Amino acid sequence: MARTPSGSNAYHHGDLRSALLAAADSLLEDRGVEGFTLRECARRAGVSHAAPAHHFKDVRGLLTAVAAGAFDRLTTSMHDRKALAPGDPLSQLQGAGEGYIAFALGEPQHFYLMFRCSVVNTEDEALSASGRAAFLELERPVAALHAVDDAMADANGNIDAVLLWSLVHGFAHLYLDGRVGRYSELDAATLAERVIGRTLTALGGHLPAKL
Amino acid sequence: MARTPSGSNAYHHGDLRSALLAAADSLLEDRGVEGFTLRECARRAGVSHAAPAHHFKDVRGLLTAVAAGAFDRLTTSMHDRKALAPGDPLSQLQGAGEGYIAFALGEPQHFYLMFRCSVVNTEDEALSASGRAAFLELERPVAALHAVDDAMADANGNIDAVLLWSLVHGFAHLYLDGRVGRYSELDAATLAERVIGRTLTALGGHLPAKL
């Protein structure tokens, strides 16, 4: 198993599946989703253009696997930021949001891919599992916040999760498109930190009544 | 000028540019950005596959024009909603946000296209003008809100515009991806209304100090 140490075997690469995923990652980073090509991916892996079909049904299958891996890294990014933050729900939410945006800015092409449902097999088991895991990182602190304040939970149900998720998701997309940069001299991370912070303090200061 | 009334002239369609734009609109709606094809577009316009080149440099040029038109309709959608709302800045913002999302849900494929910078010529003059006009519909009420409350303007600068824009943009994308539907039995419009409403009341109730 593992890879054949016999140098360059024309046949039976040994771990072509992993090699293709690595090639796909670098190709995606270089050319973006639109410039992604199955044949170029095979070329980078040093293999014929029909080889990937034996490991992934088609280009969609390959990109689906790439997207699943990216979701896992998104989860990690959010998780890491939360670990550095204080334990209260608001700080945890701030960390999760910043982690979300940090991943998007760090791997823009992967981030695009993950939400391009027409390019990816949304019914894939691994992909949807990784997707759910990622968003749990954001939803758990929201639930914790509501647990602290029952009135808020009753009044707003799961609105807040959707709200914060929309916020960081939209910010990431708009910033990557270069549509918010000119609005501020702040760098992306600082701007994101303030946008999330302002939202959370507003929501947090809005616990009672008022709606 | 205008179109030749002489029925089906093989040559000199008369208004092929408009016909191609119409064909592109319907094709985009049917197949999405990924399924969009210049040849199929020409087919729908009843013209050879090389004809579009005389009116649009390439497929990117055609899609750029389509995107510009879509931005104009986005502007209209926001403008119309604001016209129906009360005149106070918060209500205007609520209307603009709902109009933004209403457009996205009504023309999802066009909405996708507008923000797919790798498929569109972002340096196109008409496109960027239409884009700026659309976002002004959202930014003007924010400025009005800050004019009412100077302290807020000083403290938050243009953060609020980025915040609200990110919110509606992210919500639209996530809802279209089917990622927020299962979180609520509410239909999209109602959910959007509540998300925006909750954000605005939180921000509005957060005028003084607190940061």
Add this chain to the structure above:
DNA sequence: GAGCAATCTTTCCGTCGTCAAGATAATTTT
């Protein structure tokens, strides 16, 4: 060691975007 399954290559097909060259219609010039 023989058969079998998995893996990879080669070849082929239809479609794509773009280019070049030719044909036709409208416009301008003379």
Add this chain to the structure above:
DNA sequence: AAAATTATCTTGACGACGGAAAGATTGCTC
């Protein structure tokens, strides 16, 4: 009004793409 010019559209070609089919090679199983 006729000729020349320009704009518009078609046809045909090219290379690149994704995918399918068939053949070659290797590793696994019995």
